[in-house]
Amino acid sequence: MAPQIETICVQGGYRPKNGEPRQLPIYQSTTWKFDTSEHMGKLFDLEEAGYFYTRLQNPTNDAVAAKIAEMEGGSAGMLTSSGQAANFFAMFNICGCGDHIVSSSEIYGGTYNLIAHTMARMGIESTFVAPNASEEEIDAAFKPNTKCVFGETIANPALSVLDIELFAKVAHKHGVPLIVDNTFPTPVNCRPIEWGADIVTHSTTKYMDGHGAGVGGCIVDSGKFDWMAHADKFPGLTTPDESYHGVVYAEKFGLGGAFITKATAQLMRDFGSIQSPQNAFLLNMGLESLHLRIAAHSQNGLGMARHLSEHPKVA
Numbered sequence: 001m002a003p004q005i006e007t008i009c010v011q012g013g014y015r016p017k018n019g020e021p022r023q024l025p026i027y028q029s030t031t032w033k034f035d036t037s038e039h040m041g042k043l044f045d046l047e048e049a050g051y052f053y054t055r056l057q058n059p060t061n062d063a064v065a066a067k068i069a070e071m072e073g074g075s076a077g078m079l080t081s082s083g084q085a086a087n088f089f090a091m092f093n094i095c096g097c098g099d100h101i102v103s104s105s106e107i108y109g110g111t112y113n114l115i116a117h118t119m120a121r122m123g124i125e126s127t128f129v130a131p132n133a134s135e136e137e138i139d140a141a142f143k144p145n146t147k148c149v150f151g152e153t154i155a156n157p158a159l160s161v162l163d164i165e166l167f168a169k170v171a172h173k174h175g176v177p178l179i180v181d182n183t184f185p186t187p188v189n190c191r192p193i194e195w196g197a198d199i200v201t202h203s204t205t206k207y208m209d210g211h212g213a214g215v216g217g218c219i220v221d222s223g224k225f226d227w228m229a230h231a232d233k234f235p236g237l238t239t240p241d242e243s244y245h246g247v248v249y250a251e252k253f254g255l256g257g258a259f260i261t262k263a264t265a266q267l268m269r270d271f272g273s274i275q276s277p278q279n280a281f282l283l284n285m286g287l288e289s290l291h292l293r294i295a296a297h298s299q300n301g302l303g304m305a306r307h308l309s310e311h312p313k314v315a
């Protein structure tokens, strides 16, 4: 039986062996030490898995990303320095100049500005549709150069709920993935991958951290979207990456690993929005109580809704 979400909140991502520290260690190190430059070369060429420089990967961050991936039911995850970086990386990993994004119109203001203004300056167009749009309305937003669909499970601040199943259905009909920002419900209340989403993002700054201690973000890949089946749309994943010794991510890392490996090897390498290991440790501490806090938030919300619905001055 798969572990329950409560167990993953506490135990996921880090399983110490006999005699190892019970709490996740903070690897506060920029670099790793190697006996030979050949070993380091293999890591650099992605021929061997391992750590050498924290801008690319760090064991503390990886353990926390693995915990969130496990909570979401995904195949792989990565931490970013903020939720903004997570959403930008998730979209820019498969979109470039000349491409187009379909997005829900009710999303976080920062993400709206990112898509409508900043990514537009990079030559990426967008069309916005209401989160409760009909199948025909979503269909009509697509163009031949559309590369992904974006939405928020529960929008910040509109609190509208995305019809994930419908948006996923239309995205898949057009051969592109659905990216869902799951910041508000967290995987305790909703796991978008179970409803058809392909990639899930988070601002871990909010409920996941839970203590107002650290800004952070996370991307989780479902490992279900078949890039090779739509190879012409996603050349970045299906043709050689000249900036990384000609590696073809979808071939070398498969369904479960291609998206996150590309985002790490290319985008983290070039944009460098890594989360500090210290913040990843604090985020992990927050995640250990997420299932308890989200249950309490939900009780409070229900109590408030009941009170207001019976209040004579509230329509």
Ligand SMILES: *Cc1c(COP(=O)(O)O)cnc(C)c1O
Residues within 6 Å of the ligand: 082, 083, 084, 085, 087, 108, 110, 111, 152, 155, 156, 181, 183, 184, 202, 203, 204, 205, 206, 215, 216, 217
């Ligand atoms: C806060 C928020 C973001 C941005 O995250 P930061 O961690 O502040 O960069 C993105 N999406 C949603 C839904 C948010 O609430």
